[in-house]
Amino acid sequence: MLHSPxxxxxxxxxxxxxxxxxxxxLTTLGVLFGVSxxxxxxxxxxxxxxxxxxxxxxxxxxxxxxRSVKPPEDTVSNQSTRVSxxxxxxxxxxxxxxxxxxxxxxxPVRELQQEVRVEQRKLNPRVMATTPDYIEVTGRMMGEGxxxxxxxxxxxxxxxxxxxxxxxxxxxxxxxxxxRVKIDADYFTVVGTLLPRTRTSDDPAAAxxxxxxxxxxxxxxxxxxxxxxxxxxxxxSREMEEVQLHEIxxxxxxxxxxxxxxxxxxxxxxxxxxxQDYEVVVPLELLARAEETKRIFxxxxxxxxxxxxxxxxxxxxxxxxxxxxxxTREIGIRRALGAKRRHIIMQFLVEAVVLSVxxxxxxILLGLAIPWFVTWYADLRTIVTPxxxxxxFGVSVGIGLVFGLYPAWRAATMDPVxxxxxx
Amino acid sequence: xxxxxxxxxxxxxxxxxxxxVRALNGFSFEFGQGEYWAIMGxxxxxxxxxLNILGCIDRPTSGSYQVRGQEMATLDDDELSELRGLHIGxxxxxxxxxxxxxxxxxxxxxxxxxxxxPADGEERAAMLADRxxxxxxxxxxxxxxxxxxxxxxxxxxxxxxxxxxxxADEPTGNLDTQTTSEILDLLDELHDEGKTILLxxxxxxxxxxxxxxxxxxxxxxxxxxxxxxxP
Numbered sequence: 255m256l257h258s259p260x261x262x263x264x265x266x267x268x269x270x271x272x273x274x275x276x277x278x279x280l281t282t283l284g285v286l287f288g289v290s291x292x293x294x295x296x297x298x299x300x301x302x303x304x305x306x307x308x309x310x311x312x313x314x315x316x317x318x319x320x321r322s323v324k325p326p327e328d329t330v331s332n333q334s335t336r337v338s339x340x341x342x343x344x345x346x347x348x349x350x351x352x353x354x355x356x357x358x359x360x361x362p363v364r365e366l367q368q369e370v371r372v373e374q375r376k377l378n379p380r381v382m383a384t385t386p387d388y389i390e391v392t393g394r395m396m397g398e399g400x401x402x403x404x405x406x407x408x409x410x411x412x413x414x415x416x417x418x419x420x421x422x423x424x425x426x427x428x429x430x431x432x433x434r435v436k437i438d439a440d441y442f443t444v445v446g447t448l449l450p451r452t453r454t455s456d457d458p459a460a461a462x463x464x465x466x467x468x469x470x471x472x473x474x475x476x477x478x479x480x481x482x483x484x485x486x487x488x489x490x491s492r493e494m495e496e497v498q499l500h501e502i503x504x505x506x507x508x509x510x511x512x513x514x515x516x517x518x519x520x521x522x523x524x525x526x527x528x529x530q531d532y533e534v535v536v537p538l539e540l541l542a543r544a545e546e547t548k549r550i551f552x553x554x555x556x557x558x559x560x561x562x563x564x565x566x567x568x569x570x571x572x573x574x575x576x577x578x579x580x581x582t583r584e585i586g587i588r589r590a591l592g593a594k595r596r597h598i599i600m601q602f603l604v605e606a607v608v609l610s611v612x613x614x615x616x617x618i619l620l621g622l623a624i625p626w627f628v629t630w631y632a633d634l635r636t637i638v639t640p641x642x643x644x645x646x647f648g649v650s651v652g653i654g655l656v657f658g659l660y661p662a663w664r665a666a667t668m669d670p671v672x673x674x675x676x677x
Numbered sequence: 678x679x680x681x682x683x684x685x686x687x688x689x690x691x692x693x694x695x696x697x698v699r700a701l702n703g704f705s706f707e708f709g710q711g712e713y714w715a716i717m718g719x720x721x722x723x724x725x726x727x728l729n730i731l732g733c734i735d736r737p738t739s740g741s742y743q744v745r746g747q748e749m750a751t752l753d754d755d756e757l758s759e760l761r762g763l764h765i766g767x768x769x770x771x772x773x774x775x776x777x778x779x780x781x782x783x784x785x786x787x788x789x790x791x792x793x794x795p796a797d798g799e800e801r802a803a804m805l806a807d808r809x810x811x812x813x814x815x816x817x818x819x820x821x822x823x824x825x826x827x828x829x830x831x832x833x834x835x836x837x838x839x840x841x842x843x844x845a846d847e848p849t850g851n852l853d854t855q856t857t858s859e860i861l862d863l864l865d866e867l868h869d870e871g872k873t874i875l876l877x878x879x880x881x882x883x884x885x886x887x888x889x890x891x892x893x894x895x896x897x898x899x900x901x902x903x904x905x906x907x908p
Binding site for chain 1: 729732734735754755758759761762763767769773774775776777786787789790791834838
């Protein structure tokens with residue numbers, strides 16, 4: 255029992271705190287909530303940032319993506335039928351892939367609104383006309399069969415590649431390879447399937463009732479059968495759009511050139527387009543922005559946690575001051591029986607640290623439970639790094655030390671005679 | 678008898694607002710080893726102040742106090758604490774046990790603060806508890822004991838460090854006649870074993886149980902009387 259003074263002090267501290275269970279518990283709440291919010295928010299922040307980074311990486315961190323964007327409509331011509339002509343052109347594609355420096359290769363993507371059917375099964379996936387390089391530039395993986403080839407382009411053959419979802423929907427019981435699907439009025443032979451993206455996307459738009467997906471056909475085949483004009487029927491009004499290309503994905507030769515290439519592409523498009531009917535997406539820039547967002551998030555969360563820990567610490571100091579006053583006589587007795595000032599400091603400091611560490615440990619438990627609950631309830635990814643609980647524990651020890659010091663010092667500097675006379 | 682505590686021209690002055698109180702005024706005395714003194718006097722005579730100085734929890738304003746050959750003025754706060762823990766045993770009027778500790782732990786408190794506590798502390802504490810008649814109550818809390826029993830625990834606590842001086846401040850002030858005489862019997866036993874006991878009281882019949890009586894008045898010695906030795 256006398257062997258380890260520290261252990262004995264801790265035991266004594268716990269004993270004294272247990273004399274006032276409710277008070278001790280309430281005192282720990284401040285630290286508890288502070289610590290649990292640190293742990294939980296770090297886990298949620300870490301999960302969200304990793305999710306964002308993964309999504310951005312899926313776009314290809316070495317890519318620059320140009321997209322057609324419908325410009326704001328001029329409301330003057332409020333007709334029921336009209337043709338809007340906007341977006342990226344085949345000429346843009348030529349310029350990007352031929353004249354822009356740093357571009358290793360580029361692929362054009364044209365999206366067609368077409369129904370795809372096999373016998374009675376039909377759906378409306380994104381039908382995309384593109385070139386053979388698409389698979390490598392986007393980093394998608396082949397499941398069965400092969401991707402669109404140069405030869406398909408030369409022959410303008412009626413072939414298509416289905417992504418995982420579409421293939422499963424149209425051919426639930428058999429391999430789609432060699433089978434024929436009907437896109438609009440024409441038949442296409444399936445030559446390959448794509449594996450699903452590395453993670454099933456949590457994009458809420460994809461989680462609707464209808465199966466969406468992707469069907470890829472050779473670029474020239476698309477142009478031959480479907481032209482550049484598209485008709486959209488929308489709530490009574492027919493709307494015609496002429497968009498040559500929906501997307502141009504340019505792969506840049508090295509990561510450090512991505513920014514230059516993006517700037518050059520912006521400049522080039524600005525010169526050749528009368529209106530802002532395109533956007534330039536740079537995943538690497540998004541990545542940097544995501545990092546910045548995470549940094550700001552961490553600062554905000556750090557401040558909130560800091561404030562609640564400060565409040566928790568003041569709560570501990572308050573209770574320890576009350577305890578010291580309450581136990582003035584005990585302090586006098588201990589001093590008379592040989593306790594030095596540092597023994598008294600130690601005793602009350604240990605008590606404060608036991609309080610804050612108790613709150614810290616409960617806080618860590620709660621802080622681990624919250625991300626678990628968030629993952630279970632909201633299906634958000636959360637990542638608990640081992641540093642977070644360790645940091646929280648260290649902080650709670652520190653709080654006990656810092657806010658326990660003054661009350662302990664008050665106790666230790668009392669005059670023993672006065673203290674013994676205290677009722 | 679060699680002297681355990683030597684006081685020379687000790688004064689203790691309190692300033693309370695504008696009034697200056699001389700609780701001790703040029704007090705000189707020697708307490709010999711193995712002696713049993715009752716310190717008596719009316720309230721305000723300085724007897725509690727004297728006991729506080731003897732117990733090294735208060736310092737004289739002027740004068741010299743030597744305990745076991747050590748001059749108090751040369752010792753700092755830590756050294757005084759150590760001296761108290763090693764050589765002085767306190768018995769208080771209101772027992773002053775620590776409520777959250779049990780009997781055994783209360784007796785052990787002085788050893789807890791010693792730099793080099795004896796290894797057999799717990800056995801000795803149990804032995805002392807046995808000696809004061811509480812050997813079967815080691816795990817009781819103070820509030821579960823009667824006043825007399827609490828004072829016995831306090832006496833056992835004052836003995837754990839085998840002190841040179843036992844200082845008792847009105848030890849029977851809160852007790853009834855029956856328990857008072859039991860506690861005084863216990864002190865007699867300790868005296869017979871050679872302990873030095875200084876007891877502050879204002880009750881004449883308690884003072885009569887000591888070897889000698891020191892009467893204080895206005896901070897200095899009024900009278901010294903010797904009782905007849907016990908049969």
